[in-house]
Amino acid sequence: MIPDDPIISVRGLVTRFGKHTVHDGLDLDVQRGEVIGVVGGSGTGKSVLLRAVVGLLKPAGGQITVFGENVRDTAPEEYRRLRRRWGVMFQGGALFSSLDVQQNVEAPMREQLDLSPQTRAALAAIKVRMVGLPEDALHKFPAELSGGMRKRAGFARAIALDPEIVFLDEPTAGLDPIGAAAFDTLIGQLRRALGLTVFLVTHDLDSLHAICDRVAVLAEGRVLATGTMAEMQEIDHPWVQAYFKGPRARAALVQKAAS
Numbered sequence: 001m002i003p004d005d006p007i008i009s010v011r012g013l014v015t016r017f018g019k020h021t022v023h024d025g026l027d028l029d030v031q032r033g034e035v036i037g038v039v040g041g042s043g044t045g046k047s048v049l050l051r052a053v054v055g056l057l058k059p060a061g062g063q064i065t066v067f068g069e070n071v072r073d074t075a076p077e078e079y080r081r082l083r084r085r086w087g088v089m090f091q092g093g094a095l096f097s098s099l100d101v102q103q104n105v106e107a108p109m110r111e112q113l114d115l116s117p118q119t120r121a122a123l124a125a126i127k128v129r130m131v132g133l134p135e136d137a138l139h140k141f142p143a144e145l146s147g148g149m150r151k152r153a154g155f156a157r158a159i160a161l162d163p164e165i166v167f168l169d170e171p172t173a174g175l176d177p178i179g180a181a182a183f184d185t186l187i188g189q190l191r192r193a194l195g196l197t198v199f200l201v202t203h204d205l206d207s208l209h210a211i212c213d214r215v216a217v218l219a220e221g222r223v224l225a226t227g228t229m230a231e232m233q234e235i236d237h238p239w240v241q242a243y244f245k246g247p248r249a250r251a252a253l254v255q256k257a258a259s
């Protein structure tokens, strides 16, 4: 792969559930090392796009390559090898409720790597520390954690295998503004420290301002526009105007200017 190739490339993606077409010829490129924020109205297919890119959902058409490899048509062993290079945090953290935090973080390691229990435990402890959880969180079950701690634990699991890309589905949803800002800071810090590419599905304008290099707007079954937050101001589309120039957008801008 030549270095300037996109790390993720989606061409002509079509996804359907029965007669309902979610994506109808969607194109998107993500460059290595960038944080891209995927936004769009409810039900426009942001999570479905994420699931298609990581190979959890079979599209009706189009092509998706990650690291230059075709995700859709890989052999199981090849897909397993690809999956090792990315981490996913689904909505709400999506932890296994019957496993404690250490076991949750170890889960991808058990599946993908042949490590001794001691090494796994040591690596899980490092990941938990990296996401800012206290050491005693390791032996807590998801139900014993706050929403913010659960998200951090989900993030620790997403980086368990030292991925090159992390996919985060609405990581700040449901957090109070202080917790959400702290989570944005964490994403920014880990992105810099680990050289991550971040595919971030979000509704959170503050997150877009704080950590995204570029935004991709989903509407009408495709990516309507991509660009910086400043470039979004210039897009002449009713949803884009309402979202990026509405009262919440102005509040987020004021907050950014003050920070």
Ligand SMILES: Nc1ncnc2c1ncn2[C@@H]1O[C@H](COP(=O)(O)OP(=O)(O)OP(=O)(O)O)[C@@H](O)[C@H]1O
Residues within 6 Å of the ligand: 017, 022, 040, 041, 042, 043, 044, 045, 046, 047, 048, 049
């Ligand atoms: N497994 C499924 N079976 C049937 N329909 C589905 C399935 N998953 C998603 N959909 C439909 O696909 C559309 C897009 O869903 P998706 O979850 O990607 O939306 P979204 O943009 O992430 O929305 P939100 O911002 O509300 O989370 C919705 O109409 C949803 O009902």
